[in-house]
Amino acid sequence: MIKNQNLRREHCRKQRKKYQIHVSGRDVPAPLVAFEQLRTQYRCRKYLMKNIKEAGYTEPTPIQRQAITTLLAERECFACAPTGSGKTLAFSLPILMKLRVPSKEGLRALVLCPTRELALQTTRELKKLTVGTKFRVRVMTKALALCNDFSNLPCDILVSTPLRLDALLKGSKIDLSKVEFLVLDESDKLFEMGFVEQIDSVVAACTNPKIVRTLFSATLPDTVEELARSIMHDAIRITIGERNSASQTVRQRLVFVGSEEGKILALRQIFNESLRPPVLIFVKSKERAAELHKQLAFDNLSIDSIHADRTQAQRDAAVERFREGKTWVLIATDLMGRGMDFKGLNCVINYDFPPSISSYIHRVGRSGRAGRAGEAVTFYTEDDVPLLRSVAYVIFSSGGDVPAWMLSLPKVQKRKFKPRDSESNETTPATGAADKKQSSKSPSQKPMVKSEGFKKTKESTTKTGNRMEKKNFKVSSKNPKILNKNKKVKK
Numbered sequence: 001m002i003k004n005q006n007l008r009r010e011h012c013r014k015q016r017k018k019y020q021i022h023v024s025g026r027d028v029p030a031p032l033v034a035f036e037q038l039r040t041q042y043r044c045r046k047y048l049m050k051n052i053k054e055a056g057y058t059e060p061t062p063i064q065r066q067a068i069t070t071l072l073a074e075r076e077c078f079a080c081a082p083t084g085s086g087k088t089l090a091f092s093l094p095i096l097m098k099l100r101v102p103s104k105e106g107l108r109a110l111v112l113c114p115t116r117e118l119a120l121q122t123t124r125e126l127k128k129l130t131v132g133t134k135f136r137v138r139v140m141t142k143a144l145a146l147c148n149d150f151s152n153l154p155c156d157i158l159v160s161t162p163l164r165l166d167a168l169l170k171g172s173k174i175d176l177s178k179v180e181f182l183v184l185d186e187s188d189k190l191f192e193m194g195f196v197e198q199i200d201s202v203v204a205a206c207t208n209p210k211i212v213r214t215l216f217s218a219t220l221p222d223t224v225e226e227l228a229r230s231i232m233h234d235a236i237r238i239t240i241g242e243r244n245s246a247s248q249t250v251r252q253r254l255v256f257v258g259s260e261e262g263k264i265l266a267l268r269q270i271f272n273e274s275l276r277p278p279v280l281i282f283v284k285s286k287e288r289a290a291e292l293h294k295q296l297a298f299d300n301l302s303i304d305s306i307h308a309d310r311t312q313a314q315r316d317a318a319v320e321r322f323r324e325g326k327t328w329v330l331i332a333t334d335l336m337g338r339g340m341d342f343k344g345l346n347c348v349i350n351y352d353f354p355p356s357i358s359s360y361i362h363r364v365g366r367s368g369r370a371g372r373a374g375e376a377v378t379f380y381t382e383d384d385v386p387l388l389r390s391v392a393y394v395i396f397s398s399g400g401d402v403p404a405w406m407l408s409l410p411k412v413q414k415r416k417f418k419p420r421d422s423e424s425n426e427t428t429p430a431t432g433a434a435d436k437k438q439s440s441k442s443p444s445q446k447p448m449v450k451s452e453g454f455k456k457t458k459e460s461t462t463k464t465g466n467r468m469e470k471k472n473f474k475v476s477s478k479n480p481k482i483l484n485k486n487k488k489v490k491k
């Protein structure tokens with residue numbers, strides 16, 4: 001018996017070493033060896049096995065190996081794995097397995113995403129997995145949010161942005177008391193200022209004592225984990241590879257462009273020398289996106305832009321055309337930086353320097369997905385030097401080449417420059433009236449979070465990232481609102 005246990009432990013250890021799976025927590029379930037094990041050991045239903053096969057997934061990715069068995073064991077977890085490593089399937093698959101069959105009982109799984117675009121994409125992935133069943137997967141759209149009574153709405157899994165859901169909770173229009181699985185996707189983004197209050201109210205409304213809560217992201221700062229740990233129960237931490245690092249399949253380059261004017265010249269040079277569409281260009285604000293779109297309009301390229309000033313229909317169409325390959329070059333703000341999966345995206349260009357390390361990691365992670373090769377070019381000027389060292393380190397630690405002088409630049413203790421306006425403003429809008437109100441404020445205008453659950457004391461809107469950029473989160477020792485409502489909370 002003891003010998004068998006030791007053998008099993010040794011097997012787990014070897015598996016984790018092979019796939020660079022790092023875990024911490026009590027009694028962590030063994031990682032999955034193969035998808036087939038889901039059928040033989042976990043009684044996975046036929047439809048799901050068929051849909052996994054039809055999606056072309058032959059082998060689980062490292063995060064899927066560990067997160068699937070963890071969630072099947074109904075353990076709460078923090079999962080940090082590189083961009084494009086299959087985190088969506090890592091939470092979708094065990095949720096569908098645990099729900100087993102559609103039910104009239106009401107909403108049983110909830111996935112929160114920071115942007116509407118990501119919510120739509122996640123819904124699409126979930127729908128692909130449920131083909132052949134009567135599972136109802138819904139995305140919380142503007143039209144759906146107008147529904148007056150959700151109790152009669154057939155829905156097993158809901159995907160939403162936090163702000164829209166919070167508005168419904170405030171109007172007592174939706175009941176989350178039956179939710180068995182709560183996923184916070186891109187969780188570090190969700191814990192940023194502006195979202196925390198909404199997350200708090202959603203978490204507090206999920207009163208099912210059996211709820212399993214889970215956080216997924218490619219960047220999970222310690223501060224976010226600490227903050228969430230205060231409400232999670234016996235959570236397991238799963239990290240794949242090095243924490244908060246860029247995907248190793250993306251070849252990353254830094255290009256000095258001298259000044260602002262140098263950027264357009266450098267961009268045209270790249271296009272002339274080696275344009276390999278599709279290309280995604282990141283800029284720091286919606287104004288910059290519109291301006292660059294205008295500048296490139298006569299360059300004989302199939303070009304489009306996506307940002308908060310465009311209507312929902314325009315944004316949806318822009319994403320669709322880019323997916324179909326009709327648009328070669330898409331200019332975007334950080335609205336597109338998180339989670340968006342454009343298969344075969346060859347190149348990301350950071351036209352404007354990213355405002356934080358996490359923004360850098362997520363932006364460049366739009367290419368090089370699912371093990372494919374990708375490329376990321378980041379323009380920088382002298383104004384960008386304060387964050388250059390940190391970005392250079394990220395490139396260096398994911399195997400890229402950077403000049404030695406960049407790594408020896410002085411460490412920036414506190415960001416001397418103001419957070420740029422893109423990430424915080426661009427990822428929240430167009431999810432309803434509340435969202436619009438939110439997005440029209442600059443980070444410095446945003447109200448302090450009053451939530452009693454996850455508290456922050458200082459502004460840190462765009463400061464997610466690795467340890468080089470600590471957030472000013474303060475974990476409240478008590479979370480009265482949540483402690484009262486969720487029985488499973490660790491005291």
Ligand SMILES: Nc1ncnc2c1ncn2[C@@H]1O[C@H](COP(=O)(O)OP(=O)(O)OP(=O)(O)O)[C@@H](O)[C@H]1O
Nearest residue numbers: 057059060061083084085086087088218339341370
């Ligand atoms: N087991 C698998 N085998 C092959 N491809 C997979 C597998 N699982 C997922 N994929 C594919 O990998 C791509 C990236 O998956 P996904 O969008 O879930 O990544 P992610 O880890 O959530 O990335 P991000 O951090 O950027 O949100 C998708 O195109 C998906 O279809």
